[in-house]
Amino acid sequence: MAEGDAVRVRGLRKRYGDVVALDGLDLDIRAGEVFGLLGPNGAGKSTTVEILQGHRSRDSGEVSVLGADPAAPDRRWKARVGIVWQDESAVTEMTVGETVRHFARYYPRPRDPAEVIALVGLEAKARSRVKELSGGQRRRLDVALGVIGGPRLLLLDEPTTGFDPVARRQFWELIRTLAAEGTTIILTTHYLEEAEALADRLAVIAAGRVVAEGPPGSLAGRAEARATVHWAGPDGVERSEETGTPTATVTSLARRFDGEIPGLRVTRPTLEDVYLRLIGQEDPR
Numbered sequence: 001m002a003e004g005d006a007v008r009v010r011g012l013r014k015r016y017g018d019v020v021a022l023d024g025l026d027l028d029i030r031a032g033e034v035f036g037l038l039g040p041n042g043a044g045k046s047t048t049v050e051i052l053q054g055h056r057s058r059d060s061g062e063v064s065v066l067g068a069d070p071a072a073p074d075r076r077w078k079a080r081v082g083i084v085w086q087d088e089s090a091v092t093e094m095t096v097g098e099t100v101r102h103f104a105r106y107y108p109r110p111r112d113p114a115e116v117i118a119l120v121g122l123e124a125k126a127r128s129r130v131k132e133l134s135g136g137q138r139r140r141l142d143v144a145l146g147v148i149g150g151p152r153l154l155l156l157d158e159p160t161t162g163f164d165p166v167a168r169r170q171f172w173e174l175i176r177t178l179a180a181e182g183t184t185i186i187l188t189t190h191y192l193e194e195a196e197a198l199a200d201r202l203a204v205i206a207a208g209r210v211v212a213e214g215p216p217g218s219l220a221g222r223a224e225a226r227a228t229v230h231w232a233g234p235d236g237v238e239r240s241e242e243t244g245t246p247t248a249t250v251t252s253l254a255r256r257f258d259g260e261i262p263g264l265r266v267t268r269p270t271l272e273d274v275y276l277r278l279i280g281q282e283d284p285r
């Protein structure tokens with residue numbers, strides 16, 4: 001395992017009966033990065049995250065998380081790996097503050113509960129009962145419980161499902177704050193704009209294997225992909241031209257129009273375009 005790696009996975013396989021969930025998955029995640037796992041329903045993302053957490057067994061393959069095998073975790077390792085459960089805090093009459101303080105007692109060196117409540121933006125709700133929180137506030141509390149032990153690695157499975165756009169952006173800020181503190185973060189998501197906004201690197205999983213890996217801006221040759229120049233013709237109808245040299249195309253258009261080019265746009269494949277191509281579902285537009 002290279003120094004600076006938080007996670008190393010080689011040839012990971014997992015079947016559930018006849019279903020092959022993971023079919024030789026490889027992953028390298030560096031310490032301190034935000035790493036996104038993308039892939040269609042049933043691709044194997046949750047299975048991967050659960051194996052990394054030590055909550056699901058594997059059939060074969062090597063897995064190292066913070067230098068240890070999650071299949072044989074010790075107490076110290078467990079304190080260093082933060083897990084965000086959906087609705088960990090669901091059925092309780094306790095207040096937010098009581099819940100966070102209660103969970104802090106499980107860890108050898110917990111973070112300060114008041115600081116964690118502030119980190120997730122629940123200060124105003126510290127004295128509210130958990131059952132009175134909204135769905136988004138409950139998820140923030142789940143994150144608070146995931147980080148109260150002061151983990152070096154945080155695993156999040158679809159953390160913002162069901163969030164409104166404002167709550168989602170607030171959650172992104174929380175992830176960025178945790179990342180700036182040095183926490184390695186692995187998250188699965190179906191929101192490509194979330195992956196693009198948060199992840200330093202992404203892996204696209206399809207049918208239990210990694211089909212592409214890299215920074216969102218250059219995944220699968222995205223940075224080198226041909227551009228499309230769009231403009232409006234004299235009749236107002238949009239024209240477009242795909243080109244490897246968009247500057248030359250724009251220069252020649254500027255000459256032709258003798259100045260401003262009406263309706264000028266230069267586009268490159270979006271993360272969604274690249275993602276759909278990778279999973280074999282190209283948009284036929």
Ligand SMILES: Nc1ncnc2c1ncn2[C@@H]1O[C@H](COP(=O)(O)OP(=O)(O)OP(=O)(O)O)[C@@H](O)[C@H]1O
Pocket residue numbers: 016019020021039040041042043044045046047048
């Ligand atoms: N406990 C289980 N028993 C049987 N099959 C399972 C179990 N958990 C997952 N599977 C199957 O394994 C495959 C991978 O599932 P997994 O939940 O890892 O996918 P996922 O990428 O997280 O999907 P989603 O995006 O829908 O959450 C699927 O075909 C799923 O039906």
